[in-house]
Amino acid sequence: xxxxxxxxxxxxxxxxxxxxxxxxxxxxxxxxxxxxxxxxxxxxxxxxxxxxxxxxxxxxxxxxxxxxxxxxxxxxxxxxxxxxxxxxxxxxxxxxxxxxxxxxxxxxxxxxxxxxxxxxxxxxxxxxxxxxxxxxxxxxxxxxxxxxxxxxxxxxxxxxxxxxxxxxxxxxxxxxxxxxxxxxxxxxxxxxxxxxxxxxxxxxxxxxxxxxxxxxxxxxxxxxxxxxxxxxxxxxxxxxxxxxxxxxxxxxxxxxxxxxxxxxxxxxxxxxxxxxxxxxxxxxxxxxxxxxxxxxxxxxxxxxxxxxxxxxxxxxxxxxxxxxxxxxxxxxxxxxxxxxxxxxxxxxxxxxxxxxxxxxxxxxxxxxxxxxxxxxxxxxxxxxxxxxxxxxxxxxxxxxxxxxxxxxxxxxxxxxxxxxxxxxxxxxxxxxxxxxxxxxxxxxxxxxxxxxxxxxxxxxxxxxxxxxxxxxxxxxxxxxxx
Numbered sequence: 001x002x003x004x005x006x007x008x009x010x011x012x013x014x015x016x017x018x019x020x021x022x023x024x025x026x027x028x029x030x031x032x033x034x035x036x037x038x039x040x041x042x043x044x045x046x047x048x049x050x051x052x053x054x055x056x057x058x059x060x061x062x063x064x065x066x067x068x069x070x071x072x073x074x075x076x077x078x079x080x081x082x083x084x085x086x087x088x089x090x091x092x093x094x095x096x097x098x099x100x101x102x103x104x105x106x107x108x109x110x111x112x113x114x115x116x117x118x119x120x121x122x123x124x125x126x127x128x129x130x131x132x133x134x135x136x137x138x139x140x141x142x143x144x145x146x147x148x149x150x151x152x153x154x155x156x157x158x159x160x161x162x163x164x165x166x167x168x169x170x171x172x173x174x175x176x177x178x179x180x181x182x183x184x185x186x187x188x189x190x191x192x193x194x195x196x197x198x199x200x201x202x203x204x205x206x207x208x209x210x211x212x213x214x215x216x217x218x219x220x221x222x223x224x225x226x227x228x229x230x231x232x233x234x235x236x237x238x239x240x241x242x243x244x245x246x247x248x249x250x251x252x253x254x255x256x257x258x259x260x261x262x263x264x265x266x267x268x269x270x271x272x273x274x275x276x277x278x279x280x281x282x283x284x285x286x287x288x289x290x291x292x293x294x295x296x297x298x299x300x301x302x303x304x305x306x307x308x309x310x311x312x313x314x315x316x317x318x319x320x321x322x323x324x325x326x327x328x329x330x331x332x333x334x335x336x337x338x339x340x341x342x343x344x345x346x347x348x349x350x351x352x353x354x355x356x357x358x359x360x361x362x363x364x365x366x367x368x369x370x371x372x373x374x375x376x377x378x379x380x381x382x383x384x385x386x387x388x389x390x391x392x393x394x395x396x397x398x399x400x401x402x403x404x405x406x407x408x409x410x411x412x413x414x415x416x417x418x419x420x421x422x423x424x425x426x427x428x429x430x431x432x433x434x435x436x437x438x439x440x441x442x443x444x445x446x447x448x449x450x451x452x453x454x455x456x457x458x459x460x461x462x463x464x465x466x467x468x469x470x471x472x473x474x475x476x477x478x479x480x481x482x
Contacts, residue, residue, distance in 0.1 A: 165273070172186040173202070211229055416465055436470040
């Protein structure tokens, strides 16, 4: 008996079993027919044929595995058998369905292809639009390189925000931290009279920082949805808006700020954008592209002595030449937002121990000299790349990045072991220090400052010239770091 005869016999057995048992139950008949088919197949094909061809005389374990695998696979056709049996009286309709099935698949495929083509077209248009925007960026860079007057560059950028980025209104603002006010320096989308009104009613710097909360952050920019905060009407401009009734639609009182950040990571101002022509709120990608252009605004500001003076006065404590309190907060916040948790950072908070006594005994002019002497000592003790700021009054802060504990010890020792005296003053100048570490003591800037401040408080309350670590509240005397 050849292989073809074997298969004919196997299918015959399955057909006979199903034919005589179908009247009882189709599913049971199908299971018995499949079982009979697989048993016959295993005996006639897998065993007898292999014995005849290869001369094997033992029923190998492999046959059991093959039988079980094929049997389970064959049982998977039972749902199809049931469907065919149920629809046996509508055979023509079923035949028509199976005939149309390929056509349905082709229609679905064509629909998917059309959708894919449309998506690719949208992506291509986005890339084209981005390319055009970055061409504009090179134009701005050329204007900066050719030392074009800053006012013209800023006006050009503001107009570009409305023309190329699709916003009806753009307003560029610079922070005057010394006087706690925002300066409107360029605009586009409304008339000069409205701009003058906005200049007159410019918000305070502190009020703008209050709006810029982490919950509203989008990349480095800030999107504040309508109703989330209260903004004074006189500080804003209400113009024309594209109305849309869908998710993600821009609302009249939505706020979008793109920050102006200098090379130290300190925010020196912002660009306010309003009323997108497409009626949609910005995406993270929109914000990131705008942030690249915002860096060109900073480059333009560097060319202006007038604006540079405002920036300098906004960032620097004029008495000591150190960064001021606001600059410190902004720098630390930006630094920790993007910092890897495996890269340690130390925050030192220093307080002069006896400035009040010196002021009372020798006068405030001598007290000012004492402050400058301590600043000289701090600056000479730290590295050039370390950030030093006046926190306020007789308090100072130092940010030490990428330092080992030994380097920290060396810097603190240099500060505390320095001989700080003033001519005509008997008392030695000393400082107490509170130390907090990122990420050990805190992950957020405000918490890290709070930890360093608590450590400083403990140091001050345990005598002069002490060091306290926020991690374990251990106190060290001057010269006893270890």
